[in-house]
Amino acid sequence: MGGGFGGRSGGRDKDRDREREDRGGGEEGGRRGFGRRKVCRFCADKALKVDYKDQSQMKYFLTERGKIIPRRISGNCAKHQREVATAIKRGRMLAILPYTVGQM
């Protein structure tokens, strides 16, 4: 990916602002890898179903800390993000997915 993470410690807000601009869909001066519009995985592949029993699939939408990754980052569409969120919560109830990591 290269760029984008230059001032990680100080420039968090800057990063975020830049990302918001990118979501606007404008041409971002040819910077690759950062402004790419992400597509919803579930819309792109109709055969793919959100399944709370599938641990490996669901883990993709969790951070290392066990939080649900927001739509703005995962690129899911609203409908599928909702499904993913429900599925993660179901998985948590069955101890398939963690509520939190490293705070035991």
Place this chain on the structure above:
Amino acid sequence: MAETKKMVREYETIYLLKAETPDDQVEEIKERLRGVVSREGGKVIRFTNQGKRKTAFPVARNAKALYMHCLYIGRPGLVHEFERNLKMLDVVTKFQSVKLADEVDFDARQVEPDVKIQPVEDEPKPREERGEYQSGEEPFEGEPAEGVE
């Protein structure tokens, strides 16, 4: 007059048993639940034994649990009865039921044989897992730094 189809709902229940539960007791619980479902006018499609798996957090002070999955069809009151029976069993530590479909034709749905899946040997750490998505799909960018106070 055309016969009216018996329309029912499809449910699935996952229940967790203590990891040290002997096989014959697992079978016994299975048969008991099958009895409950048929008594209530439903039909068990299949049981799936998903094997002993590591849980994401300790359940009943145990890091592992035996996952059982039951797919069945029946009328709305059935789930309540099913769960009431699970509650009575001491070896059952957790359970959850989900409705999968409304309006399933009772007679059209065939009973399938029970399945036993070997547990997948877990489990790559999330951080390592990141690497797997490099082909075609990049890991998430700009993920907020967490745990930084």
